[in-house]
Amino acid sequence: MQPAVDVDRLQRELESIFGPRRVSLRAVDLDTYARDMWPRLLIAYRDGIPAPHRPHAVVWPESVREVVAVVRLAREFKLPIIPYGGGSGVCGGAIPLYGGITIDTKRMQAVRALHGEELVCDVEAGLSGERFERELERRGYTFGHFPSSIYCSTVGGWLATRAAGQLSTKYGKVEDRLVGLTVVTGRGDVIETDGPNRALRGPNWTQLIAGSEGTLGIITSARLRVSPAAQLRVFRGYEVDDVHAGVEAIRRVLQKGLRPAVVRLYDELDTLINSFSHDHRDDNNPARAPVPPISTGALPAYPEPERPKHDGVVDRLLALAKGKGLRQNAMKAALGKSEFVNRLFGTVAERIARRGCRMIIGLEGARIRTEIEAALTFAELEAAGARDKGEDPGWAWLKHRYHVSYRMSPVFRDGAFVDTMEVASSWERLMDLYHSVRTAIGHHAIVMAHFSHAYADGCSIYFTFAGHAPEAAAAQRLYDAIWRDGLEATTRVGGTISHHHGVGLLKAPFMAGEHREAMAIFEAAKHSLDPDGVFNPGKMGLRQR
Amino acid sequence: MSLYDELVTAVGVDRVEPLPDLGTPPCFRVVPGSAAEVAEVIRRAGASGAAVHPVGAGARPSRIDKDPKGERSRVFISTQRLDQVLQLDEQSLLVHAQAGLTGLDLERILAPRGLSIGDYPPVVLNSSLGGIIAVRTPGKSSARHGFFEDAVVGVSAVLADGRTVHTRIAPRRATGPDLSRALCGSEGTIGFITSAVLRIHTKPEARLVGAYLLPSFDAAVSAVLFALREEAAPAGMRIYDAAEAARHFNGHVLPRGHTLLVAATAGPTDLAACDRDLITSAVIAEGGSVTDTALADLWWRRLHAGEPTPGPAPTLQIMATPSKLRPVYKAVLAEATRLGASARAHVSRFDADGAVMFYSIERDGVAADDTTAAAVERIAEQAGGWLLGARATKLDTYLRSLREHLDPHRIMNPGTLV
Numbered sequence: 001m002q003p004a005v006d007v008d009r010l011q012r013e014l015e016s017i018f019g020p021r022r023v024s025l026r027a028v029d030l031d032t033y034a035r036d037m038w039p040r041l042l043i044a045y046r047d048g049i050p051a052p053h054r055p056h057a058v059v060w061p062e063s064v065r066e067v068v069a070v071v072r073l074a075r076e077f078k079l080p081i082i083p084y085g086g087g088s089g090v091c092g093g094a095i096p097l098y099g100g101i102t103i104d105t106k107r108m109q110a111v112r113a114l115h116g117e118e119l120v121c122d123v124e125a126g127l128s129g130e131r132f133e134r135e136l137e138r139r140g141y142t143f144g145h146f147p148s149s150i151y152c153s154t155v156g157g158w159l160a161t162r163a164a165g166q167l168s169t170k171y172g173k174v175e176d177r178l179v180g181l182t183v184v185t186g187r188g189d190v191i192e193t194d195g196p197n198r199a200l201r202g203p204n205w206t207q208l209i210a211g212s213e214g215t216l217g218i219i220t221s222a223r224l225r226v227s228p229a230a231q232l233r234v235f236r237g238y239e240v241d242d243v244h245a246g247v248e249a250i251r252r253v254l255q256k257g258l259r260p261a262v263v264r265l266y267d268e269l270d271t272l273i274n275s276f277s278h279d280h281r282d283d284n285n286p287a288r289a290p291v292p293p294i295s296t297g298a299l300p301a302y303p304e305p306e307r308p309k310h311d312g313v314v315d316r317l318l319a320l321a322k323g324k325g326l327r328q329n330a331m332k333a334a335l336g337k338s339e340f341v342n343r344l345f346g347t348v349a350e351r352i353a354r355r356g357c358r359m360i361i362g363l364e365g366a367r368i369r370t371e372i373e374a375a376l377t378f379a380e381l382e383a384a385g386a387r388d389k390g391e392d393p394g395w396a397w398l399k400h401r402y403h404v405s406y407r408m409s410p411v412f413r414d415g416a417f418v419d420t421m422e423v424a425s426s427w428e429r430l431m432d433l434y435h436s437v438r439t440a441i442g443h444h445a446i447v448m449a450h451f452s453h454a455y456a457d458g459c460s461i462y463f464t465f466a467g468h469a470p471e472a473a474a475a476q477r478l479y480d481a482i483w484r485d486g487l488e489a490t491t492r493v494g495g496t497i498s499h500h501h502g503v504g505l506l507k508a509p510f511m512a513g514e515h516r517e518a519m520a521i522f523e524a525a526k527h528s529l530d531p532d533g534v535f536n537p538g539k540m541g542l543r544q545r
Numbered sequence: 546m547s548l549y550d551e552l553v554t555a556v557g558v559d560r561v562e563p564l565p566d567l568g569t570p571p572c573f574r575v576v577p578g579s580a581a582e583v584a585e586v587i588r589r590a591g592a593s594g595a596a597v598h599p600v601g602a603g604a605r606p607s608r609i610d611k612d613p614k615g616e617r618s619r620v621f622i623s624t625q626r627l628d629q630v631l632q633l634d635e636q637s638l639l640v641h642a643q644a645g646l647t648g649l650d651l652e653r654i655l656a657p658r659g660l661s662i663g664d665y666p667p668v669v670l671n672s673s674l675g676g677i678i679a680v681r682t683p684g685k686s687s688a689r690h691g692f693f694e695d696a697v698v699g700v701s702a703v704l705a706d707g708r709t710v711h712t713r714i715a716p717r718r719a720t721g722p723d724l725s726r727a728l729c730g731s732e733g734t735i736g737f738i739t740s741a742v743l744r745i746h747t748k749p750e751a752r753l754v755g756a757y758l759l760p761s762f763d764a765a766v767s768a769v770l771f772a773l774r775e776e777a778a779p780a781g782m783r784i785y786d787a788a789e790a791a792r793h794f795n796g797h798v799l800p801r802g803h804t805l806l807v808a809a810t811a812g813p814t815d816l817a818a819c820d821r822d823l824i825t826s827a828v829i830a831e832g833g834s835v836t837d838t839a840l841a842d843l844w845w846r847r848l849h850a851g852e853p854t855p856g857p858a859p860t861l862q863i864m865a866t867p868s869k870l871r872p873v874y875k876a877v878l879a880e881a882t883r884l885g886a887s888a889r890a891h892v893s894r895f896d897a898d899g900a901v902m903f904y905s906i907e908r909d910g911v912a913a914d915d916t917t918a919a920a921v922e923r924i925a926e927q928a929g930g931w932l933l934g935a936r937a938t939k940l941d942t943y944l945r946s947l948r949e950h951l952d953p954h955r956i957m958n959p960g961t962l963v
Contacts, residue, residue, distance in 0.1 A: 117770065117868040118899070162719035173717050175696075179898075191940060201681055201936040202944060202962055204694070205734065207726035211719060225897060228774055255638055255747060257812045369776040424715050425762040426637035456745050457637045457698065458716030496715035503720055514720050518710040520951065521724045521735070528946035540721055 005056055005099070010077060014057055014101070015492045017069045022060040022107070028057040029115070030054040030240040033084060033102045038092040038506060039412075040479050043367060046412045053095050055082060055102040062107045064182065064190055064220045069532065072188045074101050080537050083214035085126065085157030088149040091211045091504025093161065097538035103218060105156050111135050119228075120179055123368030124221045125156025141226040144171030147500075148402055156219045162211035164460075164500035168453050169254075170261040170365065173500060175210045177225045183209055185217040186530025194223050210527055211500055214536040216529040230364035234374040236507035237393025238332040238359040243267050244431060246357050247451060247459070249384035251427050255359075258377045260356070262452070264397070267434075269342075269344040269448035270464070271358040331524070338467065342442045345383075358396045359386060417475060421486050422458040424453070425495035433495040434461055440489035441465050444482045452500060460499035488513075501538045549573065551589035551774055556582050560626075566789045570618040574600070578626040580643075580701060580709060580739035587709030587737060589621045589955045597622055598958050599733040602647050602674030615714055624675050628913035638747070639698060639714065643740045650838040651743075651784065659748045663690035664780035664811065666894060667848055675738045681730030682934055683864040686896040689793030689811065700725040702736030705952035714742050727947070733958035734948055749811035752780065753821045754841035757806040758799065759833035759883055762786055763827060765804040766870050771827035777820040780811040781893070785843060786874075788889035789905070789928050792856050795838055806833070807841040859903035860918050861925065862933035866899040873902060876928035886913045888921065891900050936962065 003453045007025065014023040024030075032052035035041045036128040041051070042505035056079060061067045080100030087094060098101055112122040114136070123132060129150035136142055145165035147153060156164070159181065165171040171177065180194015193205040209216055214518055240246035251256070253260065266274060363374045382388065411418045425433045434449065441447040441530065444469035453460035465482060469475035471518070483506065487497045491513040498507055513520060519541065526533070537544060548552070548571065552561045556577045564572040577583045590597050595618035602624075624645030632641040633660065642651055648670025652662050656901045662670065664687040669677060675692040677685065678697055685693040699714040728736050759765040759843040772779075784806050785797040799805060807829065810820035825835060846852045865873045874890060881888035885910040894901045906921055913921075921931055941963045948955070948963070 028623070118866050119774075152640075162717075164717070164719075173719075175717075175723070183942075191943070193940070201732070201934065202940070203728075203730045203947075204681070204726040205940055207723040207942070209722060211722050213721070216722070251636075257746070257749075257816065285833060301940050312748045366774070366776040368823060369816075369819055369900070372815055376813055377816060424717060426634060426639060426714060426716065428634050428636045430638075453717070455716040456746075457639050460717070487649065494713075494716040496713065496720060498719040499715075499717060507720070510687075511720065514713060515724065516711070516713070518712050518724045520704065520708065520710065521727045522721055524735075524947050524950040525722060525727065527950040528943045 005077060005079065007056065010057060010079075013073055014059055014070070017066055017073065017260075018059050018061065022062070024058045025056070029058050030056075031464050033058050033082075033087075033094075033104070033106040033434065034096065036087045036089040036092060036504075038090055038095075038504065040476060040506070041095075042090065042412055042477050042481065043417050043472060045476075047397070051433045053097050054099065054254065055096040055340070058084075058102045058104060060104050060107045064108075064184065067103065067184045067218060067220055068188055068190060070101060070103060070183055071186070072112055074534055075188065075532060079534075081214075081218065081534050083160065083218040084157070085154035085488075086128065086149065086152045089161065089502065089504060090159065091498075091502050091506040092500055093504030093539060095505060097505070105154060105218070105220070108220060109154075114139060114141065114226070120223050121228055122221060122223050123153060123155055125159070127155045129153050129155065129158070136226055137229060138436050140229050142229050143177065143224060144227055145174055145177065149400070155222060155224075159219050159222055160324035162500060163502075164453055165259040166452075167362075167364070168500075169263055169455070170259045170363075171227065173453075175207065177263045178206060178210055178222040179225060180206050181209055181223075182221040183217040183219050183529075186532060186534045187263050190220075209529070211502070212525070213504065213540055215540050215542060216525060217535060220515040221359075227364070230370075231367040233362065233395025233398075234368045235360070235362035235398055236378065236391055237389035237397075238361060238381055239356050239389055240265070240359055240384075240386050241356045243357055243434065243451075244292040245385055246359055247427070247430060249359070249381050249386045250451065250454050250459065252384050253380045254454050256376070256380055258373050258380065259363075259365045259455075260361050260373075260377055262360065262362045263454045265451040266358045267438075267451075268357060268451045270450050271356070273448065274358060274471075276422055288415050330422060338405050338445045338447075339442055342446060358393065360394055362394055362398065380465075411466070416466055417479060418464065418466045419479070419482075419503075421463040421465070421483070422460055422481045422499040422501055423463070423486075423490045423495045423497060424458060424499040426458040429494050430459055430461070432493045433490065436489040436493050437461070437486050437495075438462060440485040443485065444478055485508075505539060508539060508541045548590070548593045548595055548620075551593055552586060555585040564621070567619070570595075570616075572619045572621070574621045574623060576623045576626050580627070580703065583622060583627075583737055583739050583909050584703045584707045584709050586620065586622055587705065587956070589704050590618075591705060591954060592667040592708065593618065593954075594954070595620050595734075596956050596959050597737065599624065599675065601645070601673035601679075601739055602671070602771075605644070609714075617849055622737065624673055624739075627675075633658075635660070638745050639742055640738060640740045640745050641699075642679075644738045647671060647673050648677060649955070655745060656723065656748070660747050661748050662743065662851055663693075663696065663746050665690065665693055666781075666859060669693065674741055674743070679732050679738055680730050682933070683898065684894040684901040684933070686894060686898075687780060688773060688782065688895050689800065690746065692896065694726075694729045695954065697725060697729055697741050698744060699742035700728045700736075700738055701740045702728050702738045704736050705954070705957050708761065710736065717719050721939050732961045734962050735951060735957065747778075749813075749817065751814040751817040752809060752811045753817050754809045754838060754845050755809065755821050755824060756836045756838050756841040757825070757828040757833050758836040759803075759804045759806055759828060760833060761802055762874055763871050764831040764833060764853070765806045766867075766892070768806065768824070768827040768831040768833060769829060769900075770867050772820075772824045773895065775823045775827065777810070777823040777827075778812075778822055779824065779895075780809045781845070781848065782808045782824075782895050786890050787816045788887070789891045792905075793854065793891070794843065797840070805840065806835070807844045809841070809845050836893045856905070857912060860906040860912060861902075861904040861922055863902045863904065863922075863930040864899060864933055865902060865930040868954040870900060870902065873925050873930040876924045877902075877904055877921055880924040881913075881917075884913075884917050884920060886917050886921075902930070906940065938963075 627643035627645035
């Protein structure tokens with residue numbers, strides 16, 4: 001239920017803070033801010049179902065002072081506040097469940113200071129990922145955070161969700177790069193959690209607020225660790241017999257104390273589907289020569305002038321179906337018989353692609369150490385039975401790695417849906433996690449997976465699934481069943497339900513299973529930082545206030 | 546039932562020791578043998594209106610003589626018997642250990658399996674794991690293995706109402722705030738830590754040490770920062786100024802104004818050698834040279850093989866970020882001289898946040914008085930340093946509120962933090 005609000009008064013009060021141009025109560029804006037990129041919403045959107053929840057107003061602050069003023073106003077009106085960055089979230093975290101005031105942070109986007117000797121940088125929360133990285137690149141540094149959403153997400157959004165970039169194995173997830181936060185709390189205060197981080201006694205507020213997805217306050221700026229720009233980048237492709245062998249090889253590398261920037265292991269189906277992409281077969285493909293220059297390899301310009309024809313995951317599924325003489329309708333039918341298709345593809349994968357699973361590994365950093373680490377890493381992989389496929393697959397991945405995330409619209413237009421589930425566990429439980437979740441999703445949809453974001457103690461698995469149902473309601477039911485079964489399987493084997501996409505609305509019902517009694521601490525943090533429950537209510541499994 | 550009887554019911558008569566020296570109302574020391582007993586003690590103590598205080602290996606001064614008001618009974622819960630390794634996952638390099646084990650105990654358990662808790666300063670590992678985790682101070686870190694609190698993957702703790710929470714383990718997650726971080730550093734005020742899951746490491750294939758002579762303190766700091774920028778990840782590094790080097794190395798005389806740098810690297814042999822070479826190159830780039838490795842050997846043996854370090858404990862421990870190390874050092878030396886005293890220093894525990902500077906302030910060869918030390922400390926803070934163990938008060942309102950929610954009767958280690 002949305003609270004009844006004197007809209008005219010709200011508009012007047014907001015305009016007294018922001019002026020008329022940075023406040024909107026127009027329907028088109030309220031519709032836009034009614035959703036993020038949660039595929040469940042996209043299914044509804046595609047089928048013309050209006051957004052069930054819209055904010056009362058959208059504002060674009062330019063200073064912390066304005067954020068404080070709007071938080072105080074929201075408390076007075078008893079309206080929720082929903083922080084909004086790039087809107088690229090895939091869990092519905094930005095949906096204004098009870099209406100309220102959506103604060104778009106994108107006009108707070110300054111890189112305030114870069115302290116080279118300290119290797120830290122002060123930035124405002126609304127700064128776009130791409131602009132941040134390009135600014136650092138210009139000055140000879142990198143943040144090392146390259147999520148596939150980098151062109152449409154913000155620093156504040158990353159911190160609010162504990163995002164991960166593609167090179168997280170070396171640089172860590174965003175919370176590992178975080179020194180301190182400036183936050184406007186639900187009490188309407190501005191707090192700074194930085195010290196330096198560990199110089200002072202008491203709990204670590206920085207890490208208690210990071211990942212709270214706007215439920216404890218709104219992040220307005222942050223102090224982040226940066227690294228000198230990479231001097232050397234080395235990428236290669238490998239092949240292993242099967243997923244298990246690949247996982248073991250990666251574990252050996254990481255536990256030896258080596259830190260590749262990226263390790264990706266594709267399961268049999270993912271490998272098979274990737275093999276239909278012409279990236280690695282087309283002799284004219286310029287992936288190899290010239291090798292991307294070090295200055296641009298990390299963040300290619302987007303959109304690129306030429307796009308490969310088959311670059312999206314589901315594009316490849318469709319291409320595969322067509323290649324086997326099936327019509328598009330047959331593809332839809334196939335998506336509806338997922339268990340059969342998973343099994344068929346599993347067998348085909350085994351028979352056709354006897355060569356096993358594909359692996360991409362890349363290192364970057366300071367010249368000398370990277371060179372030594374690369375030699376040790378490749379030697380360790382080969383000792384573990386991995387077969388070297390040369391540099392081409394590595395560079396091809398580096399070149400095309402941003403394409404997948406920006407190609408979802410055609411899939412939805414074709415009546416199907418696609419989504420990804422990123423779970424993680426310790427190495428000991430990883431294969432259990434893989435088999436359990438794959439089976440759970442496989443009852444409903446075509447599913448494939450790759451292993452990425454590896455650490456000395458464990459790894460994340462990124463499942464991609466594609467499903468189809470004849471009409472919107474059935475598609476949503478199917479979608480919900482996939483998530484329910486997948487996440488329950490994850491909790492059952494002791495994995496975590498999210499490695500880097502966050503919780504939002506999608507995973508809120510599973511938070512109790514994830515944290516059990518420890519949710520009491522989250523509730524206590526909520527009580528402390530947002531006693532009236534102003535911030536992003538109804539999310540993350542927190543109790544309603 | 547009296548509080549004594551409640552406690553005896555929880556842990557047995559042999560494990561409850563009255564502390565008559567603390568007067569009335571009566572205070573007790575209890576030694577539970579399991580997390581379940583800890584929960585029972587806290588539940589019963591809370592119901593009786595008593596406060597509970599954790600007691601670890603006692604590496605820090607006991608809090609027994611705090612709380613002079615004496616308004617309520619207090620129960621000191623020792624973690625002494627929580628000394629088991631609950632699970633060792635060699636595949637994931639994770640250990641689940643109880644809070645009463647010291648870091649060194651755990652190291653002794655791991656060593657025969659070719660495993661190690663990591664290259665943390667042994668003085669840190671002297672404490673119980675519960676204590677190391679519950680008290681957040683700088684320097685619990687290494688350039689090779691990062692910050693100790695980042696090695697904590699999960700924490701089990703008993704809350705004020707007797708509930709036990711286990712923060713779930715995962716290499717990384719995006720399921721809300723890191724809830725274990727409310728317990729790390731909370732000094733027993735949010736929960737009583739009973740065990741923790743820690744990341745561990747395989748024993749390195751090689752360990753190499755090196756000693757270097759640099760023309761100045763500034764040059765030594767620059768060399769260290771240069772090497773770290775080149776991604777060297779040494780197991781340990783320490784800078785001694787000339788006066789400190791003379792004291793620590795039996796009158797070893799450095800050329801006037803010079804500084805000694807010692808470093809240890811570890812890992813796969815090629816990587817350990819690479820790191821040592823990176824440090825050597827950085828030293829040469831800053832105008833320094835390689836010197837007698839025996840000095841580095843002695844430093845490492847003192848750190849890790851228990852050989853005694855000469856001289857009294859340092860007067861001041863100051864943490865500074867990389868760019869503040871040089872100005873703080875300069876300011877401290879100038880202030881000591883101005884006050885007619887002398888200061889010497891070594892700098893150690895380099896990590897991403899900076900390093901810890903250990904100063905000895907002396908007058909006529911003996912430790913300077915408190916007034917001098919306090920004056921020097923003020924100057925160090927003005928120059929951008931932080932006194933080790935300092936506490937920020939700016940978020941006290943929030944900490945108080947967080948505690949109120951979990952512990953409305955303030956039974957968990959009252960008198961600490963806020």
